[in-house]
Amino acid sequence: MLKRQPLVVEVLRGPAVESVHNVMVAVVNELGQLLHGWGNPSFGTFPRSAIKMLQALPLIESGAADKFGLDDKMIALACASHRGEKEHLTVLSQWAEKVGIAESLLSCGPHLPYNETSAHEFIRRNQKPTAFCNNCAGKHEAMITTCLHLGEDPHGYANYEHAAQKRLRNILTETMKVDHSKVPHAVDGCGIPTYSVPLQAIAAGMSIFVNSKASTLRKNACQRIIKAVTGNPFYVAGSDDFATAVIEKTQGRAIIKGGAEGVYAGFLPEKKLAFAIKSADGAGRAAQLATAQVLLQLGGMTVEEAKALSKFTMPTITNWKGEPVGKLRIANDQ
Template identity: 75%
Template sequence: MLTRQPLVVEVLRGHVVESVHQVMVAVVSEAGHLLHGWGNTNYATYPRSAIKMLQALPLIESGAADKFELKDEWLALACASHRGEPKHLEALSAWAHKIGVAESALACGPHLPYNEAAAHEFIRHNKKPTAFCNNCAGKHLALISTCLHLGEDYHGYEKHDHAAQKRLRNILTETMKVDHGKIPEGIDGCGIQTYAVPLQAIAIGMSTFINQHTNERRKQAAQRLTRVVTSNPFYIAGSDDFATSVIQKTQGRAIIKGGAEGVFAGFLPDKKVAFALKVADGAGRAAQFAASQVLLHLGGMNLDEGKALSKFTQPHITNWKGDMVGTLRIAKPQ
């Protein structure tokens, strides 16, 4: 299905539509051909954290993961937006110790854990968040690990002209089929570059993980990351998170990753399709709901799995007492 009309997520309170969010979606085949589209599939946007699996490819392809004998949960953290739970922080600390760097080497700024219970623990004990608490800490350790393996000075690895960033531009250019040296860029929340690309290009990039016709090194790296994410979904995000829950419930038949400002991307290994979506106004709850509906539409989740994940697939609006006062839905086309 291809339509210029975006998906429209309506937020109802009672029987009244209180908010409306327009969602653009691109779905591509193993070869990167557009199969389904809603709205402007060439809409240029920053993928943000939705493409961390692509950004983790150099860690595998360079040989750094094998050189340092990195554990699978660490490799999953390289692809993650972790929620700062104790197991996340313990794994990151162990990884840094393994490669011989201090936490201060990470260029990402600290923030409180995204997990509410973990954040409350920090506040209760008057602990200051550190760089490991940053949801992108695994990506940063991956960049540093790769630099160390290749004999590069990792200091300043977040800077535009550092070898680490040139490597990321190259991998994103190769996988998304868009020259990342010639497109607008900004600085992501964790301090490294992010690049504005067409939505369809994000989906094409994610098709790397289902493409059996790429070179052998790329294919093996993609398969390895798919395996570790499937086996370690907790480390992709954390407890009670949408992405973690989908990967767990489907046992890896759907791999998804969210990014800031209403972006989601993912792939379905069995169906041989990849997708990307963007909510025009950046609303996260609309992005999560739209992603769940795209997964159901594409067969990434079956009806039983959808029911088991009803918190995400059929979300309710509640008041502070916990009473249901509204819901979300996909509007019917006009």
């Protein structure tokens, strides 16, 4: 089922539509072949943090995770956009100590925790955020850990020509079936290269996690990541986060990951489907609601589960007093 029209998210204030977001969707089977879509599945975009599970594959496949005895919380953090809560920072510190990584080696810039309570705590204590507070810190520790295991100098690991980034380009090329040495690239928010590829290719990349025909090495690595993520969804994001809530509520029947500028990607292990979603105007609120709709249509989330996640799946617009004044909805005939 391919629809030329995008999935339309309407924002209502009172009875009137105030804003409209167009969302493109690509759904593929376990071999990465397009099955369903809304809008233009070939739309080129940066996947941003939505593909961190793919970027974690070298940590497992190289043997680095085994060599350093990383636990599932650490592997989940390698796939995470963590919200800077105490538990996240504790495990990141334990990981760094276990491997022998100085926090100063991480090239991701510091920012206040995404979690509001944690950010307020930093401000009250007059603490300056460090690199571990960066939501991508786990991904960066994973790259450094892999470099150390392979005997590579980790300094400059975020640079395009470093072995760590060549390794990631190879992984993304293999899984997305698009040569990442020939596509446009830019710098992600955390400082590493990010690559503009068709939305369908992002979905195809995520299909490796449900691909029964993948090599034994890759299947084992994917299963280890799935186990870590489903067993520790809090470490994939954190409190009050859509991705964590979906993985928890569906008990891993739906695994999703968001990225900046209105991107989501994920897969349904039991149904052997994968998907990628992009809000044309970069609106995260639209991508989140569209993801919920796609999960419902694909059977990755039940109606009861969606109701239990109503703050995400049926979001309301409130005024500064917290009173409901509007809502978001999927337009009719979608």
